[in-house]
Amino acid sequence: MSSPASDADALARFFAAGAREDDADHARLWAALQDASEGGKRVRPLLFTSAHTAMGGVHMQAAAEVAGALELLHTALVVHDDIIDGDDLRRGRPNVAGTFMAMAVREGAGLDRARRYGTAAGILAGDLALVGAVRMVAMCGAPPLLVRRLLDLLDDALHVTAAAELADVRLSLIGGALDGEAVRVSAGKTAAYSFRLPLQMAAVLAGADDHDTERLGRFGWLLGTAFQLRDDIQGVFGRSERTGKSSLSDLREGKETALIAHARTTDRWDRIAPYVGRPDVDETDLDAVRELLHESGTREFVETMAIGMAQRAADEIVGMPVESTLRVWLAAVTRDLRSAA
Amino acid sequence: MSSPASDADALARFFAAGAREDDADHARLWAALQDASEGGKRVRPLLFTSAHTAMGGVHMQAAAEVAGALELLHTALVVHDDIIDGDDLRRGRPNVAGTFMAMAVREGAGLDRARRYGTAAGILAGDLALVGAVRMVAMCGAPPLLVRRLLDLLDDALHVTAAAELADVRLSLIGGALDGEAVRVSAGKTAAYSFRLPLQMAAVLAGADDHDTERLGRFGWLLGTAFQLRDDIQGVFGRSERTGKSSLSDLREGKETALIAHARTTDRWDRIAPYVGRPDVDETDLDAVRELLHESGTREFVETMAIGMAQRAADEIVGMPVESTLRVWLAAVTRDLRSAA
Numbered sequence: 001m002s003s004p005a006s007d008a009d010a011l012a013r014f015f016a017a018g019a020r021e022d023d024a025d026h027a028r029l030w031a032a033l034q035d036a037s038e039g040g041k042r043v044r045p046l047l048f049t050s051a052h053t054a055m056g057g058v059h060m061q062a063a064a065e066v067a068g069a070l071e072l073l074h075t076a077l078v079v080h081d082d083i084i085d086g087d088d089l090r091r092g093r094p095n096v097a098g099t100f101m102a103m104a105v106r107e108g109a110g111l112d113r114a115r116r117y118g119t120a121a122g123i124l125a126g127d128l129a130l131v132g133a134v135r136m137v138a139m140c141g142a143p144p145l146l147v148r149r150l151l152d153l154l155d156d157a158l159h160v161t162a163a164a165e166l167a168d169v170r171l172s173l174i175g176g177a178l179d180g181e182a183v184r185v186s187a188g189k190t191a192a193y194s195f196r197l198p199l200q201m202a203a204v205l206a207g208a209d210d211h212d213t214e215r216l217g218r219f220g221w222l223l224g225t226a227f228q229l230r231d232d233i234q235g236v237f238g239r240s241e242r243t244g245k246s247s248l249s250d251l252r253e254g255k256e257t258a259l260i261a262h263a264r265t266t267d268r269w270d271r272i273a274p275y276v277g278r279p280d281v282d283e284t285d286l287d288a289v290r291e292l293l294h295e296s297g298t299r300e301f302v303e304t305m306a307i308g309m310a311q312r313a314a315d316e317i318v319g320m321p322v323e324s325t326l327r328v329w330l331a332a333v334t335r336d337l338r339s340a341a
Numbered sequence: 342m343s344s345p346a347s348d349a350d351a352l353a354r355f356f357a358a359g360a361r362e363d364d365a366d367h368a369r370l371w372a373a374l375q376d377a378s379e380g381g382k383r384v385r386p387l388l389f390t391s392a393h394t395a396m397g398g399v400h401m402q403a404a405a406e407v408a409g410a411l412e413l414l415h416t417a418l419v420v421h422d423d424i425i426d427g428d429d430l431r432r433g434r435p436n437v438a439g440t441f442m443a444m445a446v447r448e449g450a451g452l453d454r455a456r457r458y459g460t461a462a463g464i465l466a467g468d469l470a471l472v473g474a475v476r477m478v479a480m481c482g483a484p485p486l487l488v489r490r491l492l493d494l495l496d497d498a499l500h501v502t503a504a505a506e507l508a509d510v511r512l513s514l515i516g517g518a519l520d521g522e523a524v525r526v527s528a529g530k531t532a533a534y535s536f537r538l539p540l541q542m543a544a545v546l547a548g549a550d551d552h553d554t555e556r557l558g559r560f561g562w563l564l565g566t567a568f569q570l571r572d573d574i575q576g577v578f579g580r581s582e583r584t585g586k587s588s589l590s591d592l593r594e595g596k597e598t599a600l601i602a603h604a605r606t607t608d609r610w611d612r613i614a615p616y617v618g619r620p621d622v623d624e625t626d627l628d629a630v631r632e633l634l635h636e637s638g639t640r641e642f643v644e645t646m647a648i649g650m651a652q653r654a655a656d657e658i659v660g661m662p663v664e665s666t667l668r669v670w671l672a673a674v675t676r677d678l679r680s681a682a
Contacts, residue, residue, distance in 0.1 A: 018500065025511065026504035080468065084461040104515055113514040120425045120510040123464060124503040127421065127471055131499055134472050135492055138479035151476055158472055159359065162465040163367035169461040170366065173454040174445055 006060070007045040010068030011037060014132060028103070032096045033125040037075040039091065044070040047329065048198035051216070054325040057206035065140035066150065066205060069133045070198055073154070076129035077161065077193065083122040084169060085253075097122035142205060149204045157197040164188030171256040182261030183225070183305075186232065191224025199326075215316050219326065222313035226333050229306035232257035233299065233337070237290060251281050251289060258302050259293060268296035303337055310334045347401070348386040351409030352378060355473060369444070373437045374466040378416040380432065385411040388670065389539035392557070395666040398547030406481035407491065407546060410474045411539055414495070417470035418502065418534065424463040425510060426594075438463035483546060490545045498538040505529030512597040523602035524566070524646075527573065532565025540667075556657050560667065563654035567674050570647035573598035574640065574678070578631060592622050592630060599643050600634060607637035644678055651675045 015034045020026045045067035052063050079096050082088075088098030101118035109117065137150050167185040171177050177185075199220040203213040235250040236259060250257055254277025263272050272292050275285050293299045310330050317323045356375045361367045386408035393404050420437050423429075429439030442459035450458065478491050508526040512518050518526075540561040544554040576591040577600060591598055595618025604613050613633050616626050634640045651671050658664045 018496075020500065020504070023504050025508040026500060029504065029507055076468075080464050084457075084464060086457070104511075107515050107517075109515050116425075116427070117510055117514050120507055123421050123425055123467075124507055126464075127417075127467075128499065128503055130468055130471055131475050131496060134475040134479070135496055138475070138492060139489060144485060148480060151479060155359075155472060155476055158469065159361065159367060162469055163361070163364050163370065166370055166461055166465055167366040169458055170445075173458050174448050174450050176448075 006064030007042065007049065007067030007071060010064045010136065011071060014068060014072065014136060018128070018132070028100075029121060029125050029128070032099050032121065033075070033079070033129055035099075036079055036090070036096050036125070037072060037129070040071070040074070042071060044074055044194055044198050047195065048202050050325050050329075051199050051202035051322055052206050054322040055202060055206035055208060056321070057202065059142050059146075059205055062140040062142035062146075063202075063205055065136050066142075066201055069136035069140070069154075070201070072129050072136065073133040073158075073193060076126045076133060079122055079126040079129065081165065083119055083126070084165065088118065095122070096125045146204055150201055153197055153200050153204065157193040160188055160192035161190075164192070168256070172254055175256075177256055177261055177264075180261075182256045183229070183258045185256070186258060187221075187225035187228045190228055191221050195224030195227065196220030212320065215320065216322070219313050219316040222309045222316065223326075223329060223333065226306045226309040226313065226330075226337075229258050229302055229309070230333055230337050232259050233302055233306070235259075236286070236293065237299065248281055248283070248286055251275055251277075251286065252279050253277065258305070259298055262298045262301050263293060263296055266296035266298060268292045268298075272296075306337055307334055347405030348383065348390065348408030348412060351405045351477065352412060355409060355413065355477060359469070359473070369441075370462060370466050370469070373440050373462065374416070374420070374470055376440075377420055377431070377437050377466070378413060378470070381412070381415070383412055385415055385535055385539050388536065389543050391666050391670075392540050392543035392663055393547050395663040396543060396547035396549060397662070398543065400483050400487075400546055403481040403483035403487075404543075404546055406477050407483075407542055410477035410481070410495075411542070413470050413477065414474040414499075414534060417467045417474060420463055420467040420470065422506065424460055424467070425506065429459065436463070437466045487545055491542055494538060494541050494545065498534040501529055501533035502531075505533070509597070513595055518597055518602060521602075523597045524570070524599045526597075527599060528562075528566035528569045531569055532562050536565030536568065537561030553661065556661065557663070560654050560657040563650045563657065564667075564670060564674065567647045567650040567654065567671075570599050570643055570650070571674055571678050573600050574643055574647070576600075577627070577634065578640065589622055589624070589627055592616055592618075592627065593620050594618065599646070600639055603642050604634060604637055604639045607639060609633045609637035609639075613637075647678055648675055 015030065015037075019030055048067050048070055049063065057063055078090065082090060082095050083097055088094060088101060094102055097115075097118035099118075100121035101114045104114035104117040105111070134151070134154065137154055138147060140147065140150070142150070164185050164187075167181070168189055171182060171185060196217050197220070199216040200213055203216045208216070232250070235255075235257060236247060238247060260272075260276060263269055272289060275281055275289050278285075281289075310333055314327065314330055317326050356371065356378075360371055389408050389411055390404065398404055419431065423431060423436050424438055429435060429442060435443055438459035440459075441462035442455045445455035445458040446452070475492070475495065478495055479488060481488065481491070483491070505526050505528075508522070509530055512523060512526060537558050538561070540557040541554055544557045549557070573591070576596075576598060577588060579588060601613075601617060604610055613630060616622055616630050619626075622630075651674055655668065655671055658667050
C-alpha cells in the first residue's frame with residue numbers, strides 16, 4: 001500500500017490547467033480550492049489504487065486520473081459539507097469559507113457580510129471541484145464502455161451521499177430518528193463515496209466481472225460502515241491530539257451518531273440527554289458522558305457492531321486476488337477499535 | 342425557433358433514471374430539483390437548438406442531451422445562486438431551499454434550524470444537478486473527440502461563471518468596483534454559460550471549424566452582455582407584471598448593476614446613493630430613482646451601450662449560415678430596449 005505519486009500528479013495537472021491568473025477572483029478561489037485538496041490522508045485514492053493494482057489493472061494512466069478524481073470529489077463534498085454545518089475550520093485551519101471570511105473582514109466588512117462572502121466562495125469552489133471530478137473520470141482515457149460504467153458508479157455514489165447528508169441534517173435539526181436510521185445515515189454519508197465507490201471503480205477499471213464488482217461493493221459498504229462507527233466512537237472516546245478534532249465537538253453539535261442513537265434506547269438516556277447539543281459542554285461533562293455510555297452498554301454495543309461489520313466484510317472477499325490487500329484495510333479499522341476498548 | 346420536445350424528453354429521462362423511491366430524503370430532494378428545472382423559458386436549450394439546426398448539425402440525439410444538460414446546468418446555478426443570495430423564492434414560489442425550510446417549520450423546527458435545513462437541501466440539490474449536467478454531456482453519444490471539446494467548453498463556462506459570481510458578491514458586500522468592472526461581472530455571470538456556451542456547443546456539435554466557433558463565442562458574449570444590460574434596465578424601469586420580479590428588488594439588495602455603476606460617476610449620485618441597498622425602498626422612492634437615472638443620463642448611457650453590443654454582435658455573424666436565426670435573438674433583445682426607451 002505504498003502511496004503512488006500519480007494521483008497527486010493528476011491533481012497537480014488539474015489545478016495547473018484550471019488556473020486563470022488574469023482573473024483575481026478566480027485566482028483566489030482556485031488557490032483556496034487547491035489548498036483544500038491538499039494535506040489529507042488520501043484514503044480514497046489509496047484504497048482505489050491498492051485494489052486496482054491487486055486486481056491486476058492495466059490502465060495505469062486512467063487509474064491515476066480516477067484516483068485524483070476521487071480525492072477531488074472528497075474535497076468538493078467536504079467544502080460543501082462545511083458550509084452545511086456552518087464550520088469555518090478544517091483540520092484546525094480556515095477552510096475555503098473561513099479563508100474568504102477572513103479576507104472580507106480584513107477589507108473592513110462586518111461579520112454577517114463576511115460570512116455571506118465565505119459561503120459564496122465555499123459553494124462556488126465546491127462546484128468547481130465537483131465538476132472537475134466528473135470531468136476527470138469522463139476524460140480519464142479508459143475505453144468508453146468502462147468510462148460509462150465509472151460515471152454511473154460516481155453518479156450513484158453522489159446520490160446516496162446527498163440523500164444521507166440531507167437525512168443527517170434533518171435528524172440533527174428536527175430529530176425523530178427511526179431505529180437503526182442514525183447508523184444507516186451516518187454510514188451513507190461516507191461509506192458510499194469513500195469506500196464502496198473507490199473499490200467498485202477499481203474493479204471496473206481492472207476488468208472485474210459484475211459478480212466480483214458487486215462483492216467489492218458490499219465489502220466497501222461494510223468497511224465504510226465499520227469505519228464510521230469507529231469514527232463515532234473515537235469522536236467521544238478518542239484523544240484530540242490523535243483524531244485531530246476535539247472530542248467535544250460531536251457532543252456540542254448534538255450529532256446523531258450511532259452512540260447517541262443507541263444511548264437513547266437505554267435507561268441512562270435521561271442523564272445523557274442534557275449534555276447533547278449543548279454548546280458549552282466541557283471536559284468534565286465529557287468524562288461524565290463517557291462513563292454513562294460505558295454503564296449503559298452503548299460503547300460495547302457500537303464496538304461489537306463495528307467488529308461484526310468488519311467480519312462480514314472479510315467474508316465477502318474470501319478467495320479473491322484482492323483479499324490480502326483489503327484485509328490490511330480491515331485490520332486498520334478493527335485494530336483501532338480494540339485498542340480503544 | 343419552435344421549441345423542440347427533445348431537450349424536455351432528455352430531462353424527463355434524466356429525472357426518471359435518477360429517482361429512488363425507496364429513500365424518502367432522496368425522493369424529496371429529487372422532486373424539488375425536478376420542480377426547479379421546470380417552468381423556465383428554456384432560453385439556453387432554445388438558443389443551442391436553433392443554432393445547431395441552422396448550422397446543419399446532424400447529431401440529433403446528442404443535441405437533445407446537450408440541450409437538456411444546458412437547462413440542468415442553469416437549474417444548478419440558479420439553485421446555488423439562491424443560497425448565495427439568501428433567497429427562498431424563485432418566480433414567486435418557494436425554491437428548493439424555501440421548500441425544505443417550509444417542511445422543517447411544519448415539523449416544528451425553529452426558523453434558524455429550518456433555514457439550515459433549506460440551505461443543506463439547496464446545496465445538495467444543486468450538486469446533483471451540476472453533476473448530472475456534466476454527465477449528460479459526457480454520455481451524449483457524440484463522437485469522443487467532440488464530447489471532449491464539449492466538456493472543455495462546459496468547464497470553461499463554469500469557471501468564468503463562478504469567478505463572476507464571486508466578484509458579484511464581493512462588489513455588493515464589500516464594494517470597491519473598478520471602472521467597468523460591474524458590467525463585466527454582471528455579464529460574466531450569465532453571458533458565459535447562458536449565451537456563449539450554448540452557441541459554442543452548437544458550433545462544435547455541428548462540426549464548425551475553430552474560426553466559426555470563436556466567432557459564435559464572441560457573438561454569444563456580446564449578446565449575453567446586451568441581454569444583461571437590458572435586464573439591469575428592466576430591473577429598475579420594467580413593470581413587475583412583465584419582468585416577473587419586483588422592480589424594487591435590485592435597489593433593495595444594493596445590486597451593483599451597470600446602472601448603479603454608471604450613476605456613481607454622475608453628479609446625481611449623492612441623491613441616488615441613499616436609496617441603494619435600503620430594504621424599505623418603496624414605489625415612491627423607485628419613481629424618484631428612475632427620474633434621477635434619467636436626469637443623470639445613466640439610463641441613456643446603459644441603453645446605448647447595450648445597443649452598441651448588439652450591433653457588434655451582428656457584425657460577428659455576417660455571412661454565416663446561422664446569421665438569420667441569430668438575428669432573431671438579437672432583435673428580441675434590442676426591440677425590448679427601444680420599447681423601454
